[in-house]
Amino acid sequence: MANKVIYEVRNVSKNYGAVVALDGASLKLHAGEVVGLVGDNGAGKSTLVKVLSGAHSPDSGEILLEGVTKVWHNPKQALDEGIETLYQDSGLAQHLTVSQNVFLGREKFLKGIFGKLGFLARKQMELEAEADLQAVGIAFPSSNRPVSQLSGGQRQAVAIGRAVSWARKVLILDEPTNHLGARQSGEVLEVIKRAKKKGLGVIFISHTLPHVLEVTDRIVVLRLGKIVRDAPTSEYTADTLIGTITGSYHGDEN
Amino acid sequence: MNKRILSVGMAALAVAGLTLGATGCASTKKLTIAFVMGAESDPFFQAMKVGATAEAKAEGVDLIWQGDPSHYDVATQVPIVDNVIAQKPDGLVLIPTDPTGLQASSDKAVAAGIAVANVDTHTADTSKAIITITGDNADGGAKAADAIAGAIGYTAGKSYQVVVGLTSATATTNVGRYDGFKAQVKSKYPGIKIVDVAYSAANPQTANSNVNNWLTKYPNLSGIFAIDGTNASGAAAALQAKNLVGKIALVGYDAYPANVDLLKQGVFTALIAQDPAEEARLAIKTLVDYIKNGTKPSSHDVVIANVTLDKNTSDADFTKYTYVATN
Amino acid sequence: MGNSIQEGQELSFLDKVKASFRNQSTLLVVTLVILAVIFQIASEGIFLSVGTLGTVLNDWGSYILLAVAQTFVVITGGIDLSVGSTVSLSSVVAGWVLVKGMGLDTSISGDAALPYVLIATLVCLLVGLAVGALNAFLINVLKIVPFIATLATMGAMAGMAIIISGGMPLQGPNDFNLGIAYNVFGVELPISSTILTVLIITVIAGLYLHKTRFGLYTYSLGSNPFATRAAGISPARHITKVYMLSGGLAGLAGAYAYIRLGAGSPSNGAGMELYAIAATVIGGVSLMGGVGRIVGVALGTLVLFTVQSGLLMVKVVEVSPSLKQVIVAILIAAAVAVQTLQKNGRK
Numbered sequence: 069m070a071n072k073v074i075y076e077v078r079n080v081s082k083n084y085g086a087v088v089a090l091d092g093a094s095l096k097l098h099a100g101e102v103v104g105l106v107g108d109n110g111a112g113k114s115t116l117v118k119v120l121s122g123a124h125s126p127d128s129g130e131i132l133l134e135g136v137t138k139v140w141h142n143p144k145q146a147l148d149e150g151i152e153t154l155y156q157d158s159g160l161a162q163h164l165t166v167s168q169n170v171f172l173g174r175e176k177f178l179k180g181i182f183g184k185l186g187f188l189a190r191k192q193m194e195l196e197a198e199a200d201l202q203a204v205g206i207a208f209p210s211s212n213r214p215v216s217q218l219s220g221g222q223r224q225a226v227a228i229g230r231a232v233s234w235a236r237k238v239l240i241l242d243e244p245t246n247h248l249g250a251r252q253s254g255e256v257l258e259v260i261k262r263a264k265k266k267g268l269g270v271i272f273i274s275h276t277l278p279h280v281l282e283v284t285d286r287i288v289v290l291r292l293g294k295i296v297r298d299a300p301t302s303e304y305t306a307d308t309l310i311g312t313i314t315g316s317y318h319g320d321e322n
Numbered sequence: 323m324n325k326r327i328l329s330v331g332m333a334a335l336a337v338a339g340l341t342l343g344a345t346g347c348a349s350t351k352k353l354t355i356a357f358v359m360g361a362e363s364d365p366f367f368q369a370m371k372v373g374a375t376a377e378a379k380a381e382g383v384d385l386i387w388q389g390d391p392s393h394y395d396v397a398t399q400v401p402i403v404d405n406v407i408a409q410k411p412d413g414l415v416l417i418p419t420d421p422t423g424l425q426a427s428s429d430k431a432v433a434a435g436i437a438v439a440n441v442d443t444h445t446a447d448t449s450k451a452i453i454t455i456t457g458d459n460a461d462g463g464a465k466a467a468d469a470i471a472g473a474i475g476y477t478a479g480k481s482y483q484v485v486v487g488l489t490s491a492t493a494t495t496n497v498g499r500y501d502g503f504k505a506q507v508k509s510k511y512p513g514i515k516i517v518d519v520a521y522s523a524a525n526p527q528t529a530n531s532n533v534n535n536w537l538t539k540y541p542n543l544s545g546i547f548a549i550d551g552t553n554a555s556g557a558a559a560a561l562q563a564k565n566l567v568g569k570i571a572l573v574g575y576d577a578y579p580a581n582v583d584l585l586k587q588g589v590f591t592a593l594i595a596q597d598p599a600e601e602a603r604l605a606i607k608t609l610v611d612y613i614k615n616g617t618k619p620s621s622h623d624v625v626i627a628n629v630t631l632d633k634n635t636s637d638a639d640f641t642k643y644t645y646v647a648t649n
Numbered sequence: 650m651g652n653s654i655q656e657g658q659e660l661s662f663l664d665k666v667k668a669s670f671r672n673q674s675t676l677l678v679v680t681l682v683i684l685a686v687i688f689q690i691a692s693e694g695i696f697l698s699v700g701t702l703g704t705v706l707n708d709w710g711s712y713i714l715l716a717v718a719q720t721f722v723v724i725t726g727g728i729d730l731s732v733g734s735t736v737s738l739s740s741v742v743a744g745w746v747l748v749k750g751m752g753l754d755t756s757i758s759g760d761a762a763l764p765y766v767l768i769a770t771l772v773c774l775l776v777g778l779a780v781g782a783l784n785a786f787l788i789n790v791l792k793i794v795p796f797i798a799t800l801a802t803m804g805a806m807a808g809m810a811i812i813i814s815g816g817m818p819l820q821g822p823n824d825f826n827l828g829i830a831y832n833v834f835g836v837e838l839p840i841s842s843t844i845l846t847v848l849i850i851t852v853i854a855g856l857y858l859h860k861t862r863f864g865l866y867t868y869s870l871g872s873n874p875f876a877t878r879a880a881g882i883s884p885a886r887h888i889t890k891v892y893m894l895s896g897g898l899a900g901l902a903g904a905y906a907y908i909r910l911g912a913g914s915p916s917n918g919a920g921m922e923l924y925a926i927a928a929t930v931i932g933g934v935s936l937m938g939g940v941g942r943i944v945g946v947a948l949g950t951l952v953l954f955t956v957q958s959g960l961l962m963v964k965v966v967e968v969s970p971s972l973k974q975v976i977v978a979i980l981i982a983a984a985v986a987v988q989t990l991q992k993n994g995r996k
Binding site: 362363364365367368391392488491518519520521523524525526527530531532534535536537538539551552555556558559562578579580581583584645 | 692695698700701703704707708711804807808811815816817818819820906909910911912914915916917918919920921954957958961962964970971973
């Protein structure tokens with residue numbers, strides 16, 4: 069991979085009380101690269117995502133963005149640096165419209181005195197949200213409709229479109245194809261490929277291993293809080309990947 | 323206090339740590355009177371506190387003043403009384419929030435050798451209490467009827483419309499006053515018709531709305547009886563806002579300084595005042611006399627009448643009956 | 650609109666959404682008309698009069714600021730039980746400042762009283778903001794759930810009001826000009842400058858809830874706190890603002906009560922929080938958070954106090970005061986039932 073390392077964690081650990089959720093994990097992500105993050109339930113995937121997105125601080129270890137050490141105190145700092153995260157199942161506010169969700173935390177204001185008073189440029193945001201989602205290449209519902217009125221697939225499309233359109237450096241997708249049908253999953257995988265072409269570093273977390281094998285350049289396997297294998301996707305087969313996740317396959321030494 | 327303790331010498335000091343019976347050491351120990359009232363938030367009890375504090379000071383006794391901060395409720399009062407009994411006062415002035423609900427606590431106090439007096443309200447069985455002092459709500463209601471009749475120039479044969487602002491259907495003071503008012507109207511002023519009643523639920527703004535609506539509903543309204551302080555506030559504001567002061571007779575209850583002010587300005591035709599301070603004074607005096615000297619009051623049941631304050635009341639009486647806040 | 654692949658079915662769906670949003674307000678207007686007709690007949694033709702409308706609007710003015718305050722808080726998924734006590738406390742403090750602090754001559758009236766009225770309003774606002782800040786502290790820092798935190802403040806502020814006032818009303822400037830109706834072409838309108846001020850505040854609050862970022866975050870917090878935080882918004886900071894807004898509005902309601910009654914009494918706000926919550930629920934605000942509109946709340950408050958006044962005006966049958974309470978309770982239950990039906994219909 070010729071591209072530079074864009075995001076990196078070195079030797080990060082995180083405990084919740086007596087539970088060791090993450091135990092000295094190190095990971096490098098290059099620009100224009102899709103890395104699959106897999107592991108069984110409780111392997112530490114969610115914790116690693118929270119550390120990468122700035123939602124939780126690690127107990128020890130280092131986070132580097134484009135070679136510069138970063139300490140995230142909250143998700144806002146990571147967002148401001150171009151790191152977008154799509155969380156599993158909870159990315160959208162259901163009572164807000166599509167465009168309100170797309171622009172949440174990054175609202176545009178009216179020009180002049182009303183804008184200074186906090187009045188929002190609703191129409192402008194609706195149009196821009198539509199354009200952004202369209203550019204991402206997702207079939208989306210009209211942007212002034214409340215999210216609660218959308219189907220599960222449509223919601224996921226909006227959430228992914230939101231993350232992709234805002235991401236400048238890193239895109240973290242936690243189970244983006246969960247609950248989606250085959251056709252919609254296919255659309256999501258296409259979106260990931262386009263994000264890669266744009267030069268984003270993508271971390272793709274999923275239980276659906278065929279999707280991981282299809283779209284990633286490299287796969288990192290977590291087990292009991294430790295990274296047990298980090299190798300190019302071409303070195304895995306479906307069987308060896310499952311074996312690595314469960315611990316029944318020990319890779320090279322066999 | 324120090325002088326007294328010194329004067330009784332070492333023997334008294336030796337037993338000072340022990341709990342003493344009220345009779346044995348009355349002359350050597352400063353008396354403690356506990357006073358458990360209904361609800362601290364009620365100005366009535368605030369005024370009572372003024373009387374109780376003054377009398378306790380005059381008699382040289384310690385006063386334990388207790389009661390729920392805002393709820394006139396048997397459920398919160400019982401534990402308060404039990405807690406006070408545990409402090410072993412010499413006397414207990416009790417304002418029971420419920421006649422039967424507080425009977426057991428009262429009996430417990432008597433059994434512990436504590437002299438008990440009932441004020442304002444009383445327990446079901448008053449035989450073990452030294453004295454029962456009540457304000458006369460029915461008499462206050464009757465006096466309100468007299469005041470309204472006087473203000474409207476009641477003439478037999480004519481008919482008059484009057485409304486009554488209440489706080490709730492169950493508040494005992496409301497019931498007593500309203501019954502007294504109705505009885506007096508029926509017997510003495512048959513031309514007065516009580517055309518409506520409404521509840522304020524203890525909020526003066528609601529009382530204000532009730533009166534405003536009555537002013538629309540009864541264009542020929544002659545008088546308003548505002549049965550307590552809340553209703554008095556709301557009714558006074560309504561008449562002032564509609565420029566009807568002096569045109570409709572308004573009789574209120576409770577001599578708050580603000581109400582007395584409005585009476586002097588002519589907004590109230592009359593105010594019926596209770597004398598809670600006097601009730602408290604009498605209760606404490608009676609208990610102290612009984613504990614010190616064993617003298618029982620000449621009458622077991624004492625009723626302290628309400629008074630009517632109006633434009634003819636003397637300044638001295640205004641000073642005497644206007645409620646004073648404790649702060 | 651847009652290039653959605655589901656364009657065909659979308660228009661009808663969109664219409665349904667719009668219809669359901671309109672529903673609560675339409676329903677309330679229809680309810681108001683029906684109530685007006687019933688009360689007009691039952692009162693033998695006196696209900697629809699300037700006098701009654703004046704009383705209804707006066708009550709509306711007393712409660713709408715609390716209902717608006719409650720709307721913001723409830724949309725975030727919280728509740729503020731302390732608003733009634735804040736009314737009591739702020740009007741008592743205002744009375745204390747004017748009577749004891751400034752030695753107000755309570756017999757002054759008219760224009761001379763206006764500066765005192767403005768001072769009282771400012772004092773009430775500050776007291777309200779302080780109570781709101783205390784609530785935010787309990788919720789954000791001590792992590793107490795809003796119901797318990799504001800319940801505690803409710804008791805504490807009621808107690809403070811009693812301590813400061815000695816349990817008795819403190820008089821205010823005797824300026825009932827503020828309560829006098831405007832006279833236009835010989836017709837007396839049931840609107841006073843006080844009510845007009847309250848109406849303007851309500852409209853501004855509505856614009857802020859529906860048109861600004863502050864309002865957007867209010868909804869997003871009640872809708873999905875996790876997504877709100879993930880979007881880089883600090884929930885604690887927004888909660889602080891919302892509870893301070895609620896306290897401030899309750900303080901202004903305290904000023905309204907003080908002006909209306911010409912007295913700062915520790916019972917000025919007694920029980921008001923429950924009516925405010927009832928008005929918001931009737932107005933279509935969901936206690937689950939994320940849902941509600943100011944127009945609905947304004948109409949809901951109007952419905953509630955139309956019923957209160959209307960029942961008193963009834964002449965053809967005797968409505969006992971106790972029965973009134975039952976009827977109001979039925980109204981609230983009906984409003985919640987309608988909400989549930991609307992919600993299920995949408996799904």
